[in-house]
Amino acid sequence: xxxxxxxxxxxxxxxxxxxxxxxxxxxxxxxxxxxxxxxxxxxxxxxxxxxxxxxxxxxxxxxxxxxxxx
Numbered sequence: 001x002x003x004x005x006x007x008x009x010x011x012x013x014x015x016x017x018x019x020x021x022x023x024x025x026x027x028x029x030x031x032x033x034x035x036x037x038x039x040x041x042x043x044x045x046x047x048x049x050x051x052x053x054x055x056x057x058x059x060x061x062x063x064x065x066x067x068x069x070x
Contacts, residue, residue, distance in 0.1 A: 002060045002067055006031075006039035009056060014044065015066040023048055025069045031056075 014026045023046040030043040032053070042059070045051045059065045 002062050002065065004056070004060055006056050009039065009042055009059070012067070013069050014059060015068065015070045017062070017064050017066055023050065 009028045025047045026044040029045045032041040042056045
């Protein structure tokens with residue numbers, strides 16, 4: 001399990017463990033917070049410029065996401 005500080009996710013790099021559509025490398029481009037400032041979701045942008053919005057806890061699963069670009 002990846003240990004993550006949600007406040008430091010912005011501009012972090014991630015590698016999909018099982019790439020789909022030849023998209024392997026991603027960058028966190030935006031953090032979505034609640035009114036208290038707690039990070040709820042992140043926007044991941046593939047190098048190909050496609051973006052998707054995910055719950056930030058999904059990044060903790062190291063069978064799906066690897067920290068950094070590998």
